[in-house]
Amino acid sequence: MSLRLYNSLTNSKEDFVPIEEKTVRIYSCGQTIYEDMHVGNAKTYAAWDILNRYMTWKGYDVFHVMNVTDVGHLTDDADSGEDKVEKAAREKKLEPMELVTRQVRRWYREMDALNMKIHNINPRATGHMVEMIDAVQTIIDNGYGYERNGTVYFDVVKFKEDHDYPKLGGRILDDLKAGAGGRVSEDELSEKKSPYDFALWIKAEPEHIMKWPSPWGKGYPGWHLECSVMAAKYLGEQFDIHTGGVDHIFPHHPNERAQNMAMSCAGDEPVRYWVHSAHITVNGEKMSKSKGNFYTVEELLENYDPAVIRMFFASIHYRSQSDFSLESLEESKKRLERFENTLHTIDSSQGGDKKTLKDDMEWIREEFGSVMDDDMNTPLAMSKLLEFAGKINKSHDNNKELLDEAAELLKELLGVLGIPLEPAKEGVVDGGEYIDLLLDIREELRNNKEFAMADLIRDELIKRDIVVEDTPEGARWRTK
RNA sequence: GCUGGGGUGACAGAGCGGCUAAUGUGACCGCCUGCAGAGCGGUUUCCCGGGGGUUCGAUUCCCUCCCCCAGCUCCA
Numbered sequence: 001m002s003l004r005l006y007n008s009l010t011n012s013k014e015d016f017v018p019i020e021e022k023t024v025r026i027y028s029c030g031q032t033i034y035e036d037m038h039v040g041n042a043k044t045y046a047a048w049d050i051l052n053r054y055m056t057w058k059g060y061d062v063f064h065v066m067n068v069t070d071v072g073h074l075t076d077d078a079d080s081g082e083d084k085v086e087k088a089a090r091e092k093k094l095e096p097m098e099l100v101t102r103q104v105r106r107w108y109r110e111m112d113a114l115n116m117k118i119h120n121i122n123p124r125a126t127g128h129m130v131e132m133i134d135a136v137q138t139i140i141d142n143g144y145g146y147e148r149n150g151t152v153y154f155d156v157v158k159f160k161e162d163h164d165y166p167k168l169g170g171r172i173l174d175d176l177k178a179g180a181g182g183r184v185s186e187d188e189l190s191e192k193k194s195p196y197d198f199a200l201w202i203k204a205e206p207e208h209i210m211k212w213p214s215p216w217g218k219g220y221p222g223w224h225l226e227c228s229v230m231a232a233k234y235l236g237e238q239f240d241i242h243t244g245g246v247d248h249i250f251p252h253h254p255n256e257r258a259q260n261m262a263m264s265c266a267g268d269e270p271v272r273y274w275v276h277s278a279h280i281t282v283n284g285e286k287m288s289k290s291k292g293n294f295y296t297v298e299e300l301l302e303n304y305d306p307a308v309i310r311m312f313f314a315s316i317h318y319r320s321q322s323d324f325s326l327e328s329l330e331e332s333k334k335r336l337e338r339f340e341n342t343l344h345t346i347d348s349s350q351g352g353d354k355k356t357l358k359d360d361m362e363w364i365r366e367e368f369g370s371v372m373d374d375d376m377n378t379p380l381a382m383s384k385l386l387e388f389a390g391k392i393n394k395s396h397d398n399n400k401e402l403l404d405e406a407a408e409l410l411k412e413l414l415g416v417l418g419i420p421l422e423p424a425k426e427g428v429v430d431g432g433e434y435i436d437l438l439l440d441i442r443e444e445l446r447n448n449k450e451f452a453m454a455d456l457i458r459d460e461l462i463k464r465d466i467v468v469e470d471t472p473e474g475a476r477w478r479t480k
Numbered sequence: 481g482c483u484g485g486g487g488u489g490a491c492a493g494a495g496c497g498g499c500u501a502a503u504g505u506g507a508c509c510g511c512c513u514g515c516a517g518a519g520c521g522g523u524u525u526c527c528c529g530g531g532g533g534u535u536c537g538a539u540u541c542c543c544u545c546c547c548c549c550a551g552c553u554c555c556a
Binding site for chain 2: 043249281284321322472
């Protein structure tokens with residue numbers, strides 16, 4: 001079995017072949033940290049988390065880098081306008097680096113909460129100024145960059161003479177020229193050799209706070225540069241997979257690629273597979289603050305189990321434009337409960353002597369692998385897992401060891417999809433022993449056929465999100 | 481206008497040349513239960529946007545039309 005991934009470089013699904021036999025090196029474009037993580041960001045990171053986990057599950061040794069951008073990009077045109085980090089910092093009355101520190105800490109907290117904590121390195125742009133300046137110089141030395149008034153541009157026309165550009169996104173430069181009309185400032189047009197050129201290093205105006213000394217004066221890096229530099233530093237001149245949102249297909253990734261090629265001059269593709277994740281809509285519309293359909297991860301975590309959120313992410317395909325809503329989260333919650341109930345009932349099952357689950361386990365391993373190999377078809381994988389849960393549910397006549405093994409397998413495979421599955425939530429609630437006590441009393445009442453009182457206990461508990469279930473083996477409870 | 485992605489049962493959402501189209505939710509009936517929950521069994525519902533074509537055969541390929549969504553400026 002081999003994994004097939006949709007490669008934006010060729011616009012087709014391709015068999016994944018790593019550069020080194022057992023190692024996979026992945027770079028994921030992370031977040032510009034001036035604002036809080038929202039569902040859309042998280043959805044994309046979840047896709048790469050699943051990619052990482054799945055490849056690890058298949059036996060690869062995954063080395064995964066995801067950057068954290070802590071130098072603001074600009075608010076309007078590519079190479080002019082205001083720095084977003086500075087703008088956000090000013091609004092919150094913080095130093096830019098103070099804002100960044102705060103946001104980074106928060107980002108980690110939320111990534112951890114969402115069970116996405118397995119990158120090997122999360123490099124930050126501000127920690128790589130020396131390397132970036134060095135890269136700009138190299139690009140100039142190699143003939144693909146030129147300086148104008150303290151700003152250094154990438155010479156796209158020159159690059160295009162020697163290499164394929166933009167390659168990703170398949171755009172032709174004429175389209176770009178049309179698109180640039182009216183949007184690029186006069187100053188910029190007069191400085192640039194051609195309107196397609198983009199900034200490698202930008203001269204800082206006096207009031208600009210985040211700036212660094214360079215051979216071209218005080219300035220700050222262009223927004224494509226950090227990824228090129230940090231990817232090359234930690235993953236080498238050529239690596240396996242580069243991921244990002246669809247919005248990066250153009251212009252960020254072609255520019256990044258061009259920079260890498262201009263830096264090394266080896267002429268090889270710096271990245272073998274470019275993988276992009278579609279954006280989600282919220283309540284059927286593009287997510288935006290003004291439409292009020294903007295959910296931050298923080299908000300969601302207040303009301304939903306992280307496993308529910310991950311269930312939603314795993315239930316959609318990373319390349320399909322999918323819709324997110326609170327209703328869809330409720331649906332995800334029910335799916336998760338179905339799995340939880342499966343484990344829950346196994347816990348209290350005595351088991352029998354049949355061994356039919358052996359075949360089912362073999363079946364699910366194979367099915368899971370083959371659907372995931374097809375460009376990470378997580379929604380289909382999820383339906384297979386639900387089918388497997390159903391098989392377990394009707395196999396309580398299997399011997400206990402086998403039942404436990406099946407439960408472990410279910411947890412393992414859901415884990416590959418980034419979903420932490422807790423068997424039962426007994427005992428993890430404060431005051432759990434008192435609930436047990438109440439149920440003992442209720443048991444007595446039931447034995448004496450005092451059902452009204454017994455039901456009262458059950459009703460009162462359900463008001464507190466404790467679900468009581470009577471089974472032949474006695475009552476048990478779980479959190480809702 | 482250009483570039484992508486879609487239109488499948490009550491809903492969500494897979495499948496994409498040939499099992500009476502997965503899975504979940506919902507509804508209904510039954511088993512179990514004092515009742516309920518969970519689970520199980522069954523039922524419910526789609527010939528897959530309209531039209532044309534290719535094929536022995538299409539939801540799945542091609543053409544055309546209609547309708548949605550996203551991108552084309554920073555953006556996951």
